[in-house]
Amino acid sequence: MTAVQKSPAETATDAAVEFRGVSRVFGETRALDGLDLALRRGELLALLGPSGCGKTTALRLLAGFDRPTSGEIRIDGRDVTGVPASKRDTGMVFQAYSLFPTMTAAENVAFGLRMRKVGGAERGRRAAELLELVGLGDRGGSYPHELSGGQQQRVALARALAVRPSVLLLDEPLSALDARVRVQLRDEIRRLQLAEGITTLFVTHDQSEALAVADRVAVLNAGRMEQVDVPQEVYARPATPFVAEFVGVMNTVPVSGGRITPGAAETTQVRPEALLVGAPDGLAGTVLTSTFLGPVTRLVIRTEVGELTADAVTRPGLPAIGEHTTVQISG
Incomplete structure (x- = not known):
């Protein structure tokens, strides 16, 4: 960029x-x-x-x-x-x-x-x-x-x-x-x-x-x-990788067909709010941290493509620290 x-x-x-x-x-x-x-x-x-x-x-x-x-x-x-x-x-x-x-x-x-x-x-x-x-x-x-x-x-x-x-x-x-x-x-x-x-x-x-x-x-x-x-x-x-990393939080993930795909040659950058936690066909992972931010809860999830940060709407039933879940690009 x-x-x-x-x-x-x-x-x-x-x-x-x-x-x-x-x-x-x-x-x-x-x-x-x-x-x-x-x-x-x-x-x-x-x-x-x-x-x-x-x-x-x-x-x-x-x-x-x-x-x-x-x-x-x-x-x-x-x-x-x-x-x-x-x-x-x-x-x-x-x-x-x-x-x-x-x-x-x-x-x-x-x-x-x-x-x-x-x-x-x-x-x-x-x-x-x-x-x-x-x-x-x-x-x-x-x-x-x-x-x-x-x-x-x-x-x-x-x-x-x-x-x-x-x-x-x-x-x-x-x-x-x-x-x-x-x-x-x-x-x-x-x-x-x-x-x-x-x-x-x-x-x-x-x-x-x-x-x-x-x-x-x-x-x-x-x-x-x-x-x-x-x-x-x-x-x-x-406009540049530095801006992407410095302004807000950014995940860099391998993708194929618009989805997180381990081993894919192409990568893309995704903001935490664009990741869906608990997706039925998502990438498996384990919750490392959970931070309550009011309307959203920020989860850091360990996956085979690295640690991903996702913002989920605060609600009952969100996975707790140590629990397994899935994550995928929403939409």
Whole structure:
């Protein structure tokens, strides 16, 4: 399989952000290797990949915290490769909140406006407006230590939006939160991004997070772009073996006539939900693990073609660990 993506030239007419052949080398390490990527105006693009793939490097280069070894970065058609961070009109939300501990929530939100010499009345109005927007209208006088982690991250988001940046940068903004708050804030970020119509680059290593929130997903591997597409296409039609293995779970099985057939020369890749557990004419196996996931139960089944991962609708009578069952491609 080969990577599928549009070049910057193909998307330049509606591009708010462009990476043109961007590389960044640290000693012997090539963190980015000729990155070509365009963000469309008003979209949320998730930059996804494992640790060390170059996604945070790309974010830092776009923010102006670092400069590329080669290549060009453009915002709204303007070359900003050598422009300092303070002149780039971007807003940043960090993983660790980075709020000023001696400032109230409202003062934190208004900080960027104060740096831009915006008058006190306008700063107060904008801060109140943003805090209301993120559901913290009554916590403007609270200090960071008086807020929960989720509330602090909402303040950080409001602070980034307060200056009305042309591009919003999110650096793993949810990874420090517990699972329930993470989902809530993920949905909140998406709602606010749509309401503000702001072009957003969302860096994450969490596949489910990227697939749930993004207009498009860009998958990085070792500094190179593997695929850029809408979440449904990245999941259902991975462009490279790496994307297939990294995004979700994938089984590689020998097939003949569309069925799992031991010894068959042809192989195909099948997602867990496309495998039928307990098929009357399926491949025999033994359940190694069973994980309850609510609507579905994930089973790992040892077969003669290897261990297969299958998602079965949760119901009474599913095979337990150690029990024999069968598995086959559904349909």
